[in-house]
Structure formats: structure tokens, C-alpha cells
Amino acid sequence: MGRLSGFRYREVAGRLRGLGFVFDRQAAGSHEIWYNPAIHRYTTLPNHPGDLPEGTVRAILRQAGLTPEQFPAA
Numbered sequence: 001m002g003r004l005s006g007f008r009y010r011e012v013a014g015r016l017r018g019l020g021f022v023f024d025r026q027a028a029g030s031h032e033i034w035y036n037p038a039i040h041r042y043t044t045l046p047n048h049p050g051d052l053p054e055g056t057v058r059a060i061l062r063q064a065g066l067t068p069e070q071f072p073a074a
Contacts, residue, residue, distance in 0.1 A: 004061075004068055005054040009047050012057065015072055016045070021064065034064075041065045 016034055021043065024035040030047045043063040046056065061071055 002054045004057040007052050007057055009052065012052060012060065013045060018072060039065060
């Protein structure tokens, strides 16, 4: 298990909120679009039960313009 595994939707959403992202709109199915007005970046966050796969969390961070080191620890 990597450093970015084992996160649930609520944890990722809370950390994104702490980094300045806000819920923008509902996307297809259970996906949400989050936006950071300070840096003008969007990211897509799936609202699924259970843990998000590590690759999905990495993709969320890449879209948000963040590195794993910038993602705050629990």
C-alpha cells in the first residue's frame, strides 16, 4: 500500500477544502467537480463508498496541480 491509498471520499474532500477547493457542480453519475478560485484549477472527485484507489487519488492531485507532498497528512 502506498502513501495515497486508503482514503475515503470524505477525507479527500475535506483535505481539498482545506487547500481552498470548493464544490462547483455535480458531474456524470456520482462524480463531482471541485474548483479552486485562487489558482483556477478544477478536479473531479468520485463520490463512491469505500476507499478510493491510489491511482484515482493521484489523478485528483494531478488535476488539482498538487504533489503528494502537498496533500496534508491526517
